[in-house]
Amino acid sequence: MNMPRMLSAMASAAAMLLAAPASAQAPVKIGFIAELSGPQAVLGQDQYDGFMLLVERNGGKLGGVPVQVLKEDSQLKPEVAVQLVAKLIEKERVSIISGVTFSNVMMAIHKPVTDAKVFLVGSLAGPSPIAGAQCSPYQFITSFQLDAAAEAHGRYANERGFKKVFLLGANYQAGKDFLGGFKRTFKGQVADEVYTAMNAPDFSAELTQVAAAKPDAVFAFYPGALGINFVRQYNQAGLMKTTPLLTQGAVDGSTLPALKEAALGAYNGAPWGPDIDNPSNKKFVEEFERKYNRIPTLFAAQSYDAAQLIDSALAKTKGNVDNKDALRAALKAADFASVRGKFKFANNQFPIQDYFIQQVATDAKGRVNLKTVATPLKDFTDDYAAKCAMK
């Protein structure tokens, strides 16, 4: 070997030896799996932005230790999600997986993740099976169990004294669950219960039925684009002025930018609102708006809370993710300043929380936003917790 080559070989060997001690603490790897393509990317992107707001504010650390967030797109395909989760667990050796937008993806990855003893800190999907019989000690959900929101609407309808309510929903399992949840708590009379096809863009026929029935209020479950169409057409038919509209999934942070003034007056149910008055929420909303130039949605808030939860747990275990029992106990303690004010886990490791009814109104800055008007459910544990065997 000639002189220059030997020198460079020695130099690179020396560099490697010197570099090794510098990375004494390997970063904690967190997998983030969400819908990041297609029309549903709005939700996944909000979750990611909410999560990263905390990580980046702390300079790439949670709980005082550096973290590496590996972002993956499940494309709303459960089979793709299962493969991604396998890659994250086996190749990347993540200790925690967060995000998870849709229920069908959650149901597909729940068992593989929890069987591998990896913590699943879900921040959106909350399907009833995992709240009940299939609950796992490795799951921590910071969002909410869907039915609870429907029950909040039912209680609110009672509080407002609505005697006759017209129910509308999309014709799939979640639609039926939702309308069922409303009927469980609503004490008045159901004027009619109509399910529309999943992709139907036009609600004129159904809205004419509503107008003919003259109910005290309308309760509708239409997520995403369906919700936008429905609310807009509800407004155009003049019904927004005459009949209060209680909705779920139609008027939230992700659809209001498209609906703008057409949504004014409609009601939404959620466990969080941008105007909740506590220091943690004020800080979150202000930072989010400044960094991303848009109003944070429920999905961003729940994901931010998931990051805060992980942050508090890692701080307790001092970055140790190998002691699973210690990490689980730290996560269960939920010792962080939630944007919702108070935050506690039930036995099924879903939150015990208040549910608010919000109305679409213009806020102090003149933007179309959500204003909290009632709190029909306080410290509510979802109905499926009793079916979960955990204590």
Added chain:
Amino acid sequence: MSLSFLFVQLLNGVQFGMLLFLLSAGLTLVLGIMNFVNLMHGSLYMVGAYAAVAAFEKTSSFVAAGAIAVSATVLVGLVVERLVLRRLYRREHLAQVLATLGMIMIFNELVRFVWGASAQSMDVPAAFSQPILLLGLPYPSYRFVVIGVGALVGIGLYILIHRTRLGILIRAAAADPAMTANMGVNVRLLNSTVIGLGAALAALAGLMAAPLSSVQSGMGEPILIMTLVVIVTGGIGSVRGAFFGALIVGVIDTLGRTLLPTLLRELLDRSLAQAIGPAISSMLIYLVMAAVLVVRPQGLFPVKHG
């Protein structure tokens, strides 16, 4: 179930039919004249809607937005025709389906790339934002505009097809493409014209639909399926078939959705009716299409060939 309720529902059906007609007219000509399965037609509808929203934001004028949207979509249609579709005319239908399906996906991602994943919105023009009272029931006045536009387009197409030279060429090509080519007609120019006309009509449909529904990636597919049902029911290649087929599909779908569940509730017990009512009413138009295909396979108003 009052008469006024039925009348308003009928009106809803007609309005929905008009929207379908705008889309079906273009697609039936393409399929009939060029024997080309253009699944991309829904994407042109989507491009038209997006262009309308973007133009409306800049100009605040519905008419100007419409003009810009139509021209932009025609341009897109012609460019795609020149680059992609032209190579597929002689290929078998499967190749055409695969290629245009691919174009659908490309366009879906393209609009998402340019405008983002969240839905866009466009307001109804201020003059038509208030509902009017029709026989005691509030009816959005904008939907009358849709019916009006559809009717005007129908009349315009009738004049075009039956009273102009271009119309003669289109009818000849729909009846017998090979003979028309042999008679010295510039078939290439005719094909481009038909695609352009189809694109313009799809854009108009997109413009009319934009204030009613959310404009987002993938909005073309559901309506494309209904469009295919319309042209199969009405008769491929026939604009008259597209018009009446669209009205039939629109009215049957709308009335079916409202009347069938009520009817079923009279005949069966409540929970069963609740379960199967929505399923059957959404299947209704496909059942009608199947029935038409059995009784009259060439459609209800077919083009007379040969």
